[in-house]
Amino acid sequence: MFHRESGYYKTSYASDSALYPLPIARFAVAGFAILFFVVAPLLVSSYYLTILNLVGIAIVGALGLNILVGLTGQISIGHAAFMSVGAYTAANLATRFDLPFWITLPAGGLMAAAIGIIVGFPSVRIKGLYLAISTLAAQFIIDWFIVHTPAISGGFQASIQVPRPSVFGIILDTQRELYLFILVTVVIAIIIALNIARSRVGRAFIAIRDQDIAAEILGIDVRRYKLMAFAISSFYAGVTGVLYTYYSGVANNEFFPLVVSIDYLAMVIIGGMGSVLGAIFGATFVTLLPIAIDLFMTSVGPYLIEDTGALSGIKSHMRLILFGGLIMFFLVVEPEGLNRLWLNIRSYFRVWPFSY
Amino acid sequence: MKRILATIAVAGGLAAMTAAQAGEIVIGQMTDRTGPTANVGNPLGDGVQDYIDLINSQGGVGGHTIRMLEVDNQYKVPPAVEGYQRFKSEGAVLVGLYGTPITQALTADLQKDMIPATSPGFGTAASADGEAYPYLFPAASSYWSQAGSAVEYAKQQMGGLKGKKIAYLFYDNPAGREGLPVLRKLSELEGFTLNEFPVPAPGIEMDNQARDIARRFRADFVISHLFGRAPSVQINALKRAGFSLDKVVSFVWGASEADVAAAGGFEAAEGYSGIQFAGVGDDFQIRRDIEAMYKAQGKEVRESMASTVFYNRGLLIGALHVEALKHAVAANGGNANVTGTQVRDGFRAVSDFSLGGLMPPLNMGGGDHEGGGWTRVFKVTKTGFAPATDWFKGYRDVVFGMIKEETAKKN
Structure with a gap:
């Protein structure tokens, strides 16, 4: 409707394999880049940047889990445990060796990836629910191990205070500075995820997801790629853990209980499995919805319920009810997730006002 | 585009927010009403609310109304971080924390923003050292x-x-x-x-x-x-x-x-x-006062009042916060525009305040932010x-x- 898709000829391999072949897509991406890199930090207040920060961190984690669950079809309920691996790795490196974030961030990811490969070994033999249970075990084993090893956890409280990251001598400790820090990480994470999905590795993942025996017959080393999926996914989780650590200034295993793993699984499912945009949608939805409902109830609630004392309890429970209800609503409307919903809307407007 | 939607959704909430008005002191209180520790969070949160309501019904602190914002953090860190920033954006001068991981996640920000916070019965034991943790008060007992x-x-x-x-x-x-x-x-x-x-x-x-x-x-x-x-x-x-x-x-x-x-x-x-760390049972004058307040409003008292252990802790938290505000307002010449640092000094000035025996004889000056570790x-x-x-x-x-x-x- 707004733009033409015909008339753009791909005359080189580079243009054929470009991430965004159409000019409209490039303009859109540039628009979003300006919005998030320039407009948001200048105009958005510190409180709303907090929300964007929490969404950004969740996006990184959801992108990682999406590679494992959405692309490769391997289920994991231990995602939060890898986050705590990343968090404690970075915290120990940052406090004991005074290493800067550009070392601790990838190091946290790499350590999580190494543990992820070990945890991923059962995936070579088992699938589905059985794999889910074995990753669930990993969640508890890693948690227990960290808490009971003072050398890692830093003592009985299992929390390590970490100085905030600094860039060129500027300590990033306001929401605005941390926003840019998280934003850059998110953008890198998105670019890598987009490229993994369309590369040889990503196609191998998809082949394994769709039919692992067929994939093996095609010559894909299933074992290797499954472990690779675990490693990449855990790397993302580790980086998420490091981001949480720098964001709050402390590494603490209580940030990453089992329910966080479930939350991330929910993000991937609600967003739409197997697509990068879906993971972004899912992370945003799951993080933002409770906040939006809470803000809404806080502003509207007093007009509906006179008893301000009872309101705070009702508000909290309404948040849970609405949150659950909306998730069900969206999944009933579109079982393939928010991403499919978006694609449907887009393809409708693509040919509008003609229906085909 | 996801984030645009996000911004739009959030903008709705923004409109609803109002800045602190004159003659009003804003404080923040976290609870857990729907998370894993809701059995504690509900009676405790009710206790804090009732105490603040009581003070407001008696004319507030030095004639200024206290507006208490409450956030249900569900014992999770991200909602607590968001809630704390919401408190801050509304001009809260003190924060009642809830949960050990939450206390640790906010310690650095509280110190930077110079907003005092209490972590009664949880949090970091070491934060009793008022020199190392100038804005944390683990009163009454770590x-x-x-x-x-x-x-x-x-x-x-x-x-x-x-x-x-x-x-x-x-x-x-x-x-x-x-x-x-x-x-x-x-x-x-x-x-x-x-x-x-x-x-x-x-x-x-x-x-x-x-x-x-x-x-x-x-x-x-x-x-x-x-x-x-x-x-x-x-x-x-x-x-x-x-x-x-x-x-x-x-x-x-x-x-x-x-x-x-x-x-x-x-x-x-x-x-x-x-x-x-707070008195247990029904035998306290403050509970009679709250019952009288409800009666004057023609309402029944809350069911959670029967859970005296946690409800009374809520009263202790509310009372401690109000007491600190009183000292801060007095130090500010009776004006409502107190700063976080003034409230911190208000906490440090709290001494010999027993609330009819419900509270221990806390004394939070002299570098001991726990008030002595009374139990x-x-x-x-x-x-x-x-x-x-x-x-x-x-x-x-x-x-x-x-x-x-x-x-x-x-x-």
């Missing part, structure tokens, strides 16, 4: 102080500790393990044998530990530090193992009306005692909780020495 008090109580009960055997039965998570360093140190100092009995989450099966304590280790006393369902399970498991409940003392989160009820009622749990033991009788001791501090010099050591290590 886990370390509770450990000191528990040993002191055991000493009183047994008439000495030399050669005795004490079992520490604890929830095997960071909060549960936090009592360990103090207990280990005191076992060296006092010459008693300490044996540690961890209970893995969710702590609903404790017969092995109980038999171990009663038959093999043959403990003279049990100090327990459990959460959630675990305290009631513990009461029954120790009884089954033939261990007298008279020789058990629990930390602050293991001895409420709900725990006793879940263990079979007051008659079944008779003798079990628990450390408290009181209440024992289960057939009809309810009865005080077994007066307000006391257990091994305060040892505990505070360890706090100083801990903060020196961090810097």
